[in-house]
Amino acid sequence: MPARKPETDPILKKMEITTQNPEETLILGEKLGKTLQSGDILLLYGDLGAGKTTLTQGICYGLGLARKEYIRSPTFTLINEYKGKGPIYHIDLYRVDTLEEIENLGLEEVLFGEGVSIVEWAEKLQTSAYGKSVGLEEHPHITVKITYTHENKRSFAIEPVNMTDRASPLFSLQ
Ligand SMILES: Nc1ncnc2c1ncn2[C@@H]1O[C@H](COP(=O)(O)OP(=O)(O)OP(=O)(O)O)[C@@H](O)[C@H]1O
Numbered sequence: 001m002p003a004r005k006p007e008t009d010p011i012l013k014k015m016e017i018t019t020q021n022p023e024e025t026l027i028l029g030e031k032l033g034k035t036l037q038s039g040d041i042l043l044l045y046g047d048l049g050a051g052k053t054t055l056t057q058g059i060c061y062g063l064g065l066a067r068k069e070y071i072r073s074p075t076f077t078l079i080n081e082y083k084g085k086g087p088i089y090h091i092d093l094y095r096v097d098t099l100e101e102i103e104n105l106g107l108e109e110v111l112f113g114e115g116v117s118i119v120e121w122a123e124k125l126q127t128s129a130y131g132k133s134v135g136l137e138e139h140p141h142i143t144v145k146i147t148y149t150h151e152n153k154r155s156f157a158i159e160p161v162n163m164t165d166r167a168s169p170l171f172s173l174q
Protein backbone atom coordinates (compact mmCIF):
# COMPACT_ATOMS: atom_id res chain seq x y z
CA MET A 1 0.00 0.00 0.00
CA PRO A 2 1.27 3.51 -0.70
CA ALA A 3 2.64 5.60 2.13
CA ARG A 4 0.27 8.00 3.83
CA LYS A 5 0.23 11.38 2.08
CA PRO A 6 -1.82 13.85 4.08
CA GLU A 7 -1.95 16.40 1.26
CA THR A 8 -3.69 13.98 -1.11
CA ASP A 9 -5.68 12.00 1.41
CA PRO A 10 -9.38 11.65 0.92
CA ILE A 11 -10.85 13.72 3.68
CA LEU A 12 -12.96 12.03 6.27
CA LYS A 13 -15.14 13.30 9.08
CA LYS A 14 -17.92 12.00 11.23
CA MET A 15 -20.82 11.01 9.05
CA GLU A 16 -24.07 9.14 9.42
CA ILE A 17 -25.46 7.05 6.59
CA THR A 18 -28.54 4.85 6.49
CA THR A 19 -28.66 1.87 4.16
CA GLN A 20 -31.94 0.31 3.02
CA ASN A 21 -30.66 -3.21 2.30
CA PRO A 22 -27.51 -5.36 2.50
CA GLU A 23 -26.44 -4.38 -1.03
CA GLU A 24 -26.29 -0.73 0.01
CA THR A 25 -24.22 -1.69 3.02
CA LEU A 26 -21.77 -3.40 0.67
CA ILE A 27 -21.59 -0.20 -1.39
CA LEU A 28 -21.05 1.88 1.74
CA GLY A 29 -18.29 -0.48 2.86
CA GLU A 30 -16.65 -0.37 -0.53
CA LYS A 31 -16.62 3.42 -0.56
CA LEU A 32 -15.23 3.52 2.95
CA GLY A 33 -12.65 0.87 2.07
CA LYS A 34 -11.37 2.99 -0.82
CA THR A 35 -10.47 5.77 1.60
CA LEU A 36 -8.43 3.53 3.88
CA GLN A 37 -4.68 3.30 4.11
CA SER A 38 -2.07 0.96 5.43
CA GLY A 39 -2.22 0.76 9.23
CA ASP A 40 -5.80 1.96 9.58
CA ILE A 41 -7.89 0.45 12.38
CA LEU A 42 -11.68 0.18 12.14
CA LEU A 43 -13.63 -0.57 15.28
CA LEU A 44 -17.14 -1.86 14.53
CA TYR A 45 -19.88 -1.65 17.16
CA GLY A 46 -23.36 -3.10 16.87
CA ASP A 47 -25.59 -5.96 17.99
CA LEU A 48 -25.94 -9.42 16.48
CA GLY A 49 -27.04 -9.10 12.87
CA ALA A 50 -26.38 -5.36 12.76
CA GLY A 51 -24.38 -5.70 9.57
CA LYS A 52 -20.76 -5.70 10.76
CA THR A 53 -19.69 -8.60 8.58
CA THR A 54 -21.62 -7.27 5.57
CA LEU A 55 -19.90 -3.90 5.94
CA THR A 56 -16.55 -5.66 6.35
CA GLN A 57 -17.13 -7.50 3.08
CA GLY A 58 -17.72 -4.18 1.30
CA ILE A 59 -14.66 -2.62 2.94
CA CYS A 60 -12.55 -5.53 1.71
CA TYR A 61 -13.82 -4.98 -1.85
CA GLY A 62 -12.92 -1.31 -1.54
CA LEU A 63 -9.45 -2.39 -0.44
CA GLY A 64 -9.05 -4.48 -3.56
CA LEU A 65 -10.15 -7.93 -2.46
CA ALA A 66 -11.31 -10.04 -5.40
CA ARG A 67 -15.11 -10.15 -5.76
CA LYS A 68 -15.22 -13.91 -5.64
CA GLU A 69 -13.74 -13.92 -2.15
CA TYR A 70 -16.41 -14.28 0.47
CA ILE A 71 -15.93 -12.89 3.92
CA ARG A 72 -17.04 -14.95 6.89
CA SER A 73 -16.65 -14.05 10.50
CA PRO A 74 -13.50 -15.70 11.79
CA THR A 75 -15.36 -17.77 14.37
CA PHE A 76 -12.71 -20.34 15.11
CA THR A 77 -9.54 -18.51 14.27
CA LEU A 78 -10.78 -15.12 15.54
CA ILE A 79 -8.48 -13.38 13.06
CA ASN A 80 -8.73 -13.87 9.29
CA GLU A 81 -6.25 -12.38 6.87
CA TYR A 82 -7.30 -11.32 3.39
CA LYS A 83 -5.24 -9.94 0.55
CA GLY A 84 -6.38 -6.69 -0.97
CA LYS A 85 -3.89 -4.05 -2.10
CA GLY A 86 -2.24 -4.93 1.19
CA PRO A 87 -3.06 -7.21 4.09
CA ILE A 88 -6.51 -6.93 5.66
CA TYR A 89 -7.12 -8.41 9.11
CA HIS A 90 -10.71 -9.25 10.04
CA ILE A 91 -11.05 -9.81 13.77
CA ASP A 92 -14.25 -10.99 15.48
CA LEU A 93 -14.27 -10.83 19.25
CA TYR A 94 -17.79 -12.21 19.74
CA ARG A 95 -16.54 -15.37 21.39
CA VAL A 96 -13.80 -13.72 23.39
CA ASP A 97 -14.62 -12.74 26.92
CA THR A 98 -11.82 -12.69 29.41
CA LEU A 99 -8.93 -10.30 29.46
CA GLU A 100 -6.60 -13.29 29.26
CA GLU A 101 -8.26 -14.50 26.05
CA ILE A 102 -7.90 -11.07 24.48
CA GLU A 103 -4.28 -10.79 25.55
CA ASN A 104 -3.51 -14.22 24.13
CA LEU A 105 -4.61 -13.15 20.66
CA GLY A 106 -1.53 -10.94 20.30
CA LEU A 107 -3.78 -8.33 18.75
CA GLU A 108 -1.42 -5.40 19.17
CA GLU A 109 0.93 -6.78 16.55
CA VAL A 110 -1.97 -6.90 14.11
CA LEU A 111 -3.65 -3.63 15.10
CA PHE A 112 -0.50 -1.56 15.12
CA GLY A 113 1.08 -3.29 12.13
CA GLU A 114 1.05 -2.55 8.42
CA GLY A 115 -2.30 -3.97 7.41
CA VAL A 116 -5.81 -2.59 7.71
CA SER A 117 -7.56 -4.07 10.76
CA ILE A 118 -11.32 -4.40 11.06
CA VAL A 119 -12.67 -5.43 14.46
CA GLU A 120 -16.20 -6.78 15.07
CA TRP A 121 -17.44 -6.48 18.66
CA ALA A 122 -14.94 -3.73 19.39
CA GLU A 123 -16.92 -3.14 22.61
CA LYS A 124 -14.88 -5.97 24.04
CA LEU A 125 -11.65 -4.08 23.50
CA GLN A 126 -12.88 -0.84 24.88
CA THR A 127 -14.55 -2.23 27.97
CA SER A 128 -11.57 -4.36 28.89
CA ALA A 129 -8.30 -3.32 30.42
CA TYR A 130 -6.70 -4.52 27.20
CA GLY A 131 -7.75 -1.48 25.16
CA LYS A 132 -6.37 0.80 27.83
CA SER A 133 -3.15 -1.11 28.25
CA VAL A 134 -2.26 -0.87 24.56
CA GLY A 135 -3.43 2.75 24.25
CA LEU A 136 -6.07 2.01 21.64
CA GLU A 137 -8.20 5.04 22.48
CA GLU A 138 -5.36 7.47 21.92
CA HIS A 139 -4.21 5.73 18.77
CA PRO A 140 -5.78 6.95 15.50
CA HIS A 141 -8.72 4.78 14.49
CA ILE A 142 -12.17 4.92 12.92
CA THR A 143 -15.26 3.89 14.86
CA VAL A 144 -18.36 2.62 13.06
CA LYS A 145 -21.45 2.40 15.26
CA ILE A 146 -24.25 0.46 13.62
CA THR A 147 -27.88 0.74 14.66
CA TYR A 148 -30.70 -1.51 13.53
CA THR A 149 -33.44 0.94 12.61
CA HIS A 150 -35.86 -1.33 10.73
CA GLU A 151 -35.93 -4.83 9.26
CA ASN A 152 -33.64 -3.93 6.38
CA LYS A 153 -32.50 -0.49 7.45
CA ARG A 154 -29.25 0.12 9.25
CA SER A 155 -27.71 3.36 10.32
CA PHE A 156 -23.93 3.72 10.29
CA ALA A 157 -22.19 6.44 12.30
CA ILE A 158 -18.62 6.65 11.05
CA GLU A 159 -16.17 8.71 13.01
CA PRO A 160 -12.42 9.11 12.72
CA VAL A 161 -10.84 9.40 16.16
CA ASN A 162 -7.47 11.10 16.62
CA MET A 163 -6.97 11.10 12.86
CA THR A 164 -5.57 14.57 12.56
CA ASP A 165 -4.60 14.15 8.92
CA ARG A 166 -8.11 13.26 7.80
CA ALA A 167 -10.92 15.48 8.85
CA SER A 168 -13.78 15.95 6.43
CA PRO A 169 -16.42 14.15 4.38
CA LEU A 170 -15.74 12.12 1.38
CA PHE A 171 -18.70 10.35 -0.08
CA SER A 172 -22.39 9.76 -0.13
CA LEU A 173 -24.13 6.58 -1.18
CA GLN A 174 -25.32 8.11 -4.44
N1 LIG B 1 -29.21 -2.62 5.46
C1 LIG B 1 -28.63 -3.78 5.80
N2 LIG B 1 -27.29 -3.82 5.95
C2 LIG B 1 -26.69 -4.97 6.31
N3 LIG B 1 -27.32 -6.13 6.57
C3 LIG B 1 -28.65 -6.13 6.44
C4 LIG B 1 -29.36 -4.96 6.06
N4 LIG B 1 -30.67 -5.28 6.00
C5 LIG B 1 -30.78 -6.57 6.32
N5 LIG B 1 -29.58 -7.10 6.59
C6 LIG B 1 -29.34 -8.49 7.02
O1 LIG B 1 -28.84 -8.44 8.32
C7 LIG B 1 -27.85 -9.45 8.48
C8 LIG B 1 -26.53 -8.81 8.84
O2 LIG B 1 -25.63 -9.84 9.10
P1 LIG B 1 -24.10 -9.60 9.43
O3 LIG B 1 -23.50 -10.95 9.53
O4 LIG B 1 -23.50 -8.62 8.48
O5 LIG B 1 -24.21 -8.90 10.87
P2 LIG B 1 -23.13 -8.86 12.03
O6 LIG B 1 -23.28 -7.52 12.69
O7 LIG B 1 -21.79 -9.21 11.51
O8 LIG B 1 -23.66 -10.01 13.00
P3 LIG B 1 -22.83 -10.84 14.10
O9 LIG B 1 -22.89 -10.04 15.34
O10 LIG B 1 -23.63 -12.10 14.21
O11 LIG B 1 -21.45 -11.05 13.61
C9 LIG B 1 -27.77 -10.23 7.17
O12 LIG B 1 -28.61 -11.34 7.25
C10 LIG B 1 -28.30 -9.22 6.16
O13 LIG B 1 -28.90 -9.85 5.05
Ligand SMILES: [Mg+2]
Pocket: 052, 053, 054, 073, 092, 120
Ligand atom coordinates in the same frame (compact mmCIF):
# COMPACT_ATOMS: atom_id res chain seq x y z
MG1 LIG C 1 -20.39 -10.66 12.06
